[in-house]
Amino acid sequence: MIRQTIAALALLAAALGIGTAIAPAAAQDAQDQLDARYDRALAAGYKALMLCSAIGNAEENGATRTPESVHEWELSGIYAALDPIIRDLPFEIVREAGAVRFVSVAWSDDMPPRLAVRQKRTGCRVMPIGMDRATASASVAPSGPAIGIPANLTSLPPQDKRIEYPTVEAPSPAMQQLAAAAFGDAYGEDARTTAILVLRDNAIEAERYGQGFDVDTPQRTWSVAKSLAATFVGYRLRAERKSVESSAGLGIDESDPRRAITIDNALRMASGRYSDTPGNRTDPLYWGGTTVAERAQNWPLLHEPGTVYRYANNDTLAAVQALGPTVIDRNMLEFLQRTGMNATFVESDWQGNFVLSSQVWSTARDLARLGQFHLDGDIPGVGRVIDPQWRDYVSNPSGPQPEGTEWGYGAGWWTFRRPEGNAFEGIPDDAFAARGNRGQYVVVVPSRDVVIVRRGEDPAGGSGFDIAAFTREVLSALED
DSSP: HHHHHHHHHHHHHHHHTOOTTTHHHHHHHHHHEEEEHHOOOOOOOHHHHHHHHHHHHHHTTOOOOOOOHHHHHTSSSOOTTTTHHHHHHEEEEETTTTTTEEEOOOHHHHHHSSSEEEEEEEEEEEETTOOHEEEEHHHSSSSOOOOOOOOOOOOOOOOSSSSOOOOOOSSSSSHHHHHHTTTTEEEEEEEEEEEEEEEEETHHHHHHOOOOOTTTOOEEEETTHHHHHHHHHHHHHHHHHHHHHHOOOTOTTTTTTTGOOOOHHHHHHOOBBBOOOBBBOHHHTTTSOOHHHSSSSSOOOOOOOSSSSOBBHHHHHHHTTTOOBBSSSSHHHHHHHTOOOOOOOEOOOOBBBBBTTTTTEEEEHHHHHHHHHHHHSBBBBOOOOOOOTTTHHOOOOOOOOOOOOOOOEEESSSSOOBBBBBBOOOOOOEEEEEETTTTEEEEEEEEGGGEEEEEEETTTTOOOOOOHHHHHHHHHHOOO
């Protein structure tokens, strides 16, 4: 794009008799203006989606969030390009029958406001830049899809919102002190904790929430969603009797080398494809209003699949796409109901395709249930719905590994050990974790039957929350 702009301005400069030495500077100035306008559009989409999801999803769960709370937590400390813009953009929340239906955010005098549209049970969707409210309303029905129960299922757990865990009879004072310390600066000088939950033997050892948050308050999981996605992939592969060696190149021509990318490659961030930024932020999809179909597969192959690790949102999206059409259907909603994660909202792009790399909102208890599901292996009243080996599969750091970190990477889950060993003293080798932006963590320790959940809104680029230190001290306290 920059080269094209430079070339066009150079031709214009020549035609006007202007020295061509000026053209590159002019081109760069034009690109800077274009980028600034795009950042403003993204910031408006970010704000619309966060307000819609934080407030609307909380209210559907029976909790309360206010615009002021969302500005304080979700819309503060975000990444540098959008942070100076986002909080001052004017917004409007539109309700229908008392529930959040639209959030619009103005960003330009010559374009419609950015829109997020809410649907019951499946959360909010950010609409394309330039879409008006009438078109958006026609695109997303207010009522979410009904959960059809397949004939071959004898029963499903009741669709209650809140998971009720037993609480230990005599909570450890040391555990209570650790939970309280997590809300200060003991595990990160700029950490902003909103929830702590520790389970042992499927009972609550500690549970604590920050002001304005409680057991019914969902927060965006960010990349913890990738671990949910990996769990969902295992669930669907068992149901469809498919293998992780199946192609993750859905929709790609049979002759295209990218067809060789397997579901296993994609879950392990080893597709070999190019991604535009480290971590592959996927801003056009998350905040810009493009779709999974437009973004997930259309990246060139740079390495042989399975040989190079590169963290990429699009790999997770491709792994989910490989299951078949990802337009909202009963499979995901059944999965959430079966696992008891009924206070979780798996959101989608504006055409209804799951954005399972990041765009999920969940409570601390629901995320604890995700961890406990991997410990239990089956569901009371339903039975086994995932292969017994799946926990070992997702927590095994095989294949290429990330560089410059003590963490290993399994299949959609991070591990506390690498192939060469475990550098985390005091944490068992079998421990693994879901990790997300701004300090979202779900730690699973099978040998101790422990699940640790930490939610937060840590500032982007800060020191964050030291989950390894917290995990080590929790496990030590549980021994006392």
